[in-house]
Amino acid sequence: MNKVTDAREAVADIRDGASLAVGGFGLCGIPMDLIDAIADRGVHGLRVVSNNCGVDGWGLGVLLDAGRIARMTSSYMGEHAEFGRRFRSGELEVELVPQGTLAERLRAGGAGIPAFYTPVGAGTDLASGGIPLRHAPDGSVAAHAPAREVRVIDGAEVVLERAITCDFGLVHAAVADTVGNLVFHSSARNFNPLCAMAGRITIAEAESIVPSGTLDPDHIHLPGIFVQRVVRARATTPKRVERRAVTAP
Structure with missing residues (x-):
């Protein structure tokens, strides 16, 4: 049961008006390759559930800038200028939810708790x-x-x-095996497992894909039963830092 495919094929059935649960926190753990593939499809009217909407020109900001998102369910508007502008002008519907409540609504959706x-x-x-x-x-x-x-x-x-359930879950993992078992790296293990659980069809992009049976079961963060498609993330996609802080010597 090999679930590995390419990004374009993985998002081919995402239509206008689809609901998406998208993992990530700030700019950490964002499924950027899947977002780019959706942007290339040109779908509109998307209803997105995610902790935040990326930043201008990156993450979900790519879809927002192109006018593809009709509704956001989020806990943080932050420093995303276009997000705030579209909300205030009536171009975007926004449901603001406390962060812990948003996480629990996604978890409940995945667990079948209404x-x-x-x-x-x-x-x-x-x-x-x-x-x-x-x-x-x-x-x-x-x-x-x-x-x-x-x-x-x-x-x-x-x-x-x-509870929240969506047509699709889009997540980014450090490692996946061919049947969809996922391992997340550090703080990328934030909303990603919850969004994967809440998607009726979940697509995981992973930096590394290994054969089924390779992963130690005790190290798996999300079992493959929640994942229907696996995509290898592009090695060339940069890992953005939202706000760099350094300590003077």
Whole structure:
């Protein structure tokens, strides 16, 4: 059951309006080769779930700059100027979610749990439906994110958060075997396993691909049952650093 293919073939069935769970955190662990392959396809109206949207001209910023993304579900807008501009102008719908809640919604989707209660966001605009979801071209709020169901459990107010599943999961791994078992390197093991679990069809790009049976089972971070396609990452794709910090001698 060899799942290895090339990037172009792996994304060939991603259509207009598809939902994508995309791994990575900042610029770490981003499936850049798969993003480039999707950009080459020219699909539009994508609904993307990812911790952030890359930066201008890199990561998911490539798809955003080209106007391919219609909706982002993220926890961080950060220093991405185009992301903020498109949201404020009404060109992009954005659902902002606390980072831990976003991670748990993806994990729940992969585990088959439809929803869960959390105290995070209780008593805030997140619970009451006061967070802007979409702006009008003049900058006014055109739609708010829906209010959450609120309950009291053991004396604490909690909000209901629904699980996230997507048509496709796109992830970047350090090592994959031919049946899709994955090993992630250091902090690239952030949202990547969760996005892989949440995708109905998951595509993993890997820096190294080894024969099935080569990996020590105790070293596998994500079993191949969650992965349908494996692509070898290009060695020429640079690993960007979002903000370099050095210590003076």
